[in-house]
Amino acid sequence: xxxxxxxxxxxxxxxxxxxxxxxxxxxxxxxxxxxxxxxxxxxxxxxxxxxxxxxxxxxxxxxxxxxxxxxxxxxxxxxxxxxxxxxxxxxxxxxxxxxxxxxxxxxxxxxxxxxxxxxxxxxxxxxxxxxxxxxxxxxxxxxxxxxxxxxxxxxxxxxxxxxxxxxxxxxxxxxxxxxxxxxxxxxxxxxxxxxxxxxxxxxxxxxxxxxxxxxxxxxxxxxxxxxxxxxxxxxxxxxxxxxxxxxxxxxxxxxxxxxxxxxxxxxxxxxxxxxxxxxxxxxxxxxxxxxxxxxxxxxxxxxxxxxxxxxxxxxxxxxxxxxxxxxxxxxxxxxxxxxxxxxxxxxxxxxxxxxxxxxxxxxxxxxxxx
Amino acid sequence: xxxxxxxxxxxxxxxxxxxxxxxxxxxxxxxxxxxxxxxxxxxxxxxxxxxxxxxxxxxxxxxxxxxxxxxxxxxxxxxxxxxxxxxxxxxxxxxxxxxxxxxxxxxxxxxxxxxxxxxxxxxxxxxxxxxxxxxxxxxxxxxxxxxxxxxxxxxxxxxxxxxxxxxxxxxxxxxxxxxxxxxxxxxxxxxxxxxxxxxxxxxxxxxxxxxxxxxxxxxxxxxxxxxxxxxxxxxxxxxxxxxxxxxxxxxxxxxxxxxxxxxxxxxxxxxxxxxxxxxxxxxxxxxxxxxxxxxxxxxxxxxxxxxxxxxxxxxxxxxxxxxxxxxxxxxxxxxxxxxxxxxxxxxxxxxxxxxxxxxxxxxxxxxxxx
Numbered sequence: 112x113x114x115x116x117x118x119x120x121x122x123x124x125x126x127x128x129x130x131x132x133x134x135x136x137x138x139x140x141x142x143x144x145x146x147x148x149x150x151x152x153x154x155x156x157x158x159x160x161x162x163x164x165x166x167x168x169x170x171x172x173x174x175x176x177x178x179x180x181x182x183x184x185x186x187x188x189x190x191x192x193x194x195x196x197x198x199x200x201x202x203x204x205x206x207x208x209x210x211x212x213x214x215x216x217x218x219x220x221x222x223x224x225x226x227x228x229x230x231x232x233x234x235x236x237x238x239x240x241x242x243x244x245x246x247x248x249x250x251x252x253x254x255x256x257x258x259x260x261x262x263x264x265x266x267x268x269x270x271x272x273x274x275x276x277x278x279x280x281x282x283x284x285x286x287x288x289x290x291x292x293x294x295x296x297x298x299x300x301x302x303x304x305x306x307x308x309x310x311x312x313x314x315x316x317x318x319x320x321x322x323x324x325x326x327x328x329x330x331x332x333x334x335x336x337x338x339x340x341x342x343x344x345x346x347x348x349x350x351x352x353x354x355x356x357x358x359x360x361x362x363x364x365x366x367x368x369x370x371x372x373x374x375x376x377x378x379x380x381x382x383x384x385x386x387x388x389x390x391x392x393x394x395x396x397x398x399x400x401x402x403x404x405x406x407x408x409x410x411x412x413x414x415x416x417x418x419x420x421x422x423x424x425x426x427x428x429x430x431x432x433x434x435x436x437x438x439x440x441x442x443x444x445x446x447x448x449x450x451x452x453x454x455x456x457x458x459x460x461x462x463x464x465x466x467x468x469x470x471x472x473x474x475x476x477x478x479x480x481x
Numbered sequence: 482x483x484x485x486x487x488x489x490x491x492x493x494x495x496x497x498x499x500x501x502x503x504x505x506x507x508x509x510x511x512x513x514x515x516x517x518x519x520x521x522x523x524x525x526x527x528x529x530x531x532x533x534x535x536x537x538x539x540x541x542x543x544x545x546x547x548x549x550x551x552x553x554x555x556x557x558x559x560x561x562x563x564x565x566x567x568x569x570x571x572x573x574x575x576x577x578x579x580x581x582x583x584x585x586x587x588x589x590x591x592x593x594x595x596x597x598x599x600x601x602x603x604x605x606x607x608x609x610x611x612x613x614x615x616x617x618x619x620x621x622x623x624x625x626x627x628x629x630x631x632x633x634x635x636x637x638x639x640x641x642x643x644x645x646x647x648x649x650x651x652x653x654x655x656x657x658x659x660x661x662x663x664x665x666x667x668x669x670x671x672x673x674x675x676x677x678x679x680x681x682x683x684x685x686x687x688x689x690x691x692x693x694x695x696x697x698x699x700x701x702x703x704x705x706x707x708x709x710x711x712x713x714x715x716x717x718x719x720x721x722x723x724x725x726x727x728x729x730x731x732x733x734x735x736x737x738x739x740x741x742x743x744x745x746x747x748x749x750x751x752x753x754x755x756x757x758x759x760x761x762x763x764x765x766x767x768x769x770x771x772x773x774x775x776x777x778x779x780x781x782x783x784x785x786x787x788x789x790x791x792x793x794x795x796x797x798x799x800x801x802x803x804x805x806x807x808x809x810x811x812x813x814x815x816x817x818x819x820x821x822x823x824x825x826x827x828x829x830x831x832x833x834x835x836x837x838x839x840x841x842x843x844x845x846x847x848x849x850x851x
Contacts, residue, residue, distance in 0.1 A: 367736065
């Protein structure tokens with residue numbers, strides 16, 4: 112996109128790296144990203160704690176910000192912020208959604224039901240073929256295939272999904288001005304055209320070891336479920352699967368020979384409760400029980416989401432209430448309640464109170480920003 | 482064994498093929514097998530219903546009985562009856578224990594903790610090797626390996642267990658004067674020396690299609706758990722696994738390639754709740770959690786059994802009580818309660834009443850027969 116003031120404001124906020132709760136508080140006070148950046152020192156100091164105010168008012172390195180601006184000058188490059196209609200709803204529910212995502216490609220794909228396929232960087236030829244086949248079939252059924260642009264299974268999954276109705280999202284652990292690993296440069300270019308390259312990291316961010324496991328929570332968070340195709344016991348895919356389970360996502364795994372080190376990670380997941388699948392139809396059967404695969408997922412997901420919010424609001428009443436009480440009243444998992452609370456707070460439907468309490472707001476006070 | 486009058490009496494009763502409940506009633510009335518056969522027409526007619534009396538008093542085909550007698554003349558051939566100390570306790574609990582089992586070999590193995598390994602008749606070379614390895618390791622850990630003497634996985638399991646501490650039991654679907662399939666003749670001879678050949682069918686019984694699935698309930702019934710190594714979706718091993726689950730036994734399965742038809746049956750079982758295992762240690766970890774494998778199983782099993790009986794007697798009180806009420810009071814599965822009731826009835830500790838009720842007996846009235 113051409114660089115507008117709203118995008119620049121969000122990019123600037125991304126440079127400040129404020130804690131999620133602090134940023135929510137600032138946005139509620141000042142309406143949107145430009146409002147936060149334009150607020151007076153005195154107003155910010157009144158609105159938030161001194162520690163948050165310090166971070167909010169700190170100067171951003173002008174050189175780094177200039178690099179981000181230059182990156183955003185390319186019309187195919189975007190920053191997608193919390194208050195953007197395209198921002199993936201699935202991430203907002205989790206309670207740790209990056210305020211701004213950097214994106215290249217078909218941003219419309221971010222609104223689709225997504226499914227993650229991950230696995231070993233050193234997959235076997237059979238494993239790579241399995242990843243391609245599952246990605247192609249699930250992409251054709253309407254799911255957008257999310258993976259991490261790594262060598263091996265990840266690359267095979269992206270490749271299998273390219274050209275399908277759902278196509279593919281690569282969530283990477285570097286700034287989007289880099290391709291890591293370099294061997295996937297051609298693949299990344301194809302994804303930039305037909306799919307989405309996505310990162311929470313600022314342009315210029317090099318590959319850093321600690322960023323890849325962090326990135327995994329977005330891969331699983333974006334998706335309805337995660338399939339692990341091949342994984343050794345030390346594979347990062349097991350981290351993604353664990354995050355997925357914590358996020359309430361379905362976890363699937365492909366079995367293999369008991370003598371293959373690349374099956375051991377999958378077998379561990381199955382023993383821990385992941386669903387063993389042999390075909391893409393097995394996955395579709397779990398994700399959309401009783402439904403025609405190509406139409407069901409999207410609808411199913413939307414119904415679930417809005418009914419979750421309605422249920423939670425009903426359970427809140429209008430008195431201050433703790434998360435524990437909400438978990439008890441709704442019977443939902445704590446992470447799902449937390450995620451829903453943040454979404455509702457961004458929507459201005461509820462407010463957070465001191466001591467970890469929440470309260471429902473009567474009339475809609477704050478719009479969803481910008 | 483040399484043919485004694487007790488064995489002949491049980492063999493004769495086996496020829497009569499009385500329903501289990503009717504035979505229990507006769508044994509309680511007349512003390513033991515010889516007592517039943519020596520009872521007067523009038524006494525039997527008073528003790529049981531006319532239908533049962535008809536079966537009990539019917540003449541046995543003398544030629545068939547003579548064949549059984551000749552078979553029992555071999556000192557290595559035995560009939561093991563309900564009232565025999567060697568009769569497998571695990572079968573008595575199930576509520577459908579054959580009154581007499583025909584046996585060749587080391588009858589002491591029947592008292593050991595057992596584990597079943599079954600699978601396809603057309604196993605892959607890798608599957609056969611897996612069956613051998615698991616059988617050898619679990620046999621070395623003290624488990625007696627039960628299988629069905631079929632070609633393929635069954636034969637490999639028996640072969641792997643021969644020579645180990647636990648050795649092996651082959652439960653066959655024919656009379657023990659036959660070996661089916663003939664290709665396993667050498668294996669059967671080795672099992673007769675180092676293990677056990679076991680059948681509920683009279684000598685002379687040919688291979689009959691309907692007898693093999695029936696036989697499977699004994700394979701699973703004898704065992705603490707059942708491992709399926711390789712199975713197509715139409716394999717009889719899936720029947721054994723289902724029976725095992727119904728009997729409250731643990732079911733284990735070995736995963737494999739999603740492209741192998743011999744893994745599909747195992748994958749189905751895993752999806753339905755069977756435990757995926759990669760090593761014999763995985764099995765031991767489930768069967769004897771936290772225990773030293775070579776000593777734990779036997780103890781564990783005995784404790785479980787006697788505490789089940791104690792719990793059930795306590796739950797009965799001394800008033801007539803229905804099975805449903807016992808299931809509710811004990812929280813145990815209906816098949817486990819039924820099995821325990823039959824065992825206690827055989828022990829003379831309880832009596833069955835009309836209408837499906839049971840009652841605990843005060844002093845021990847009837848000894849366990851002959």
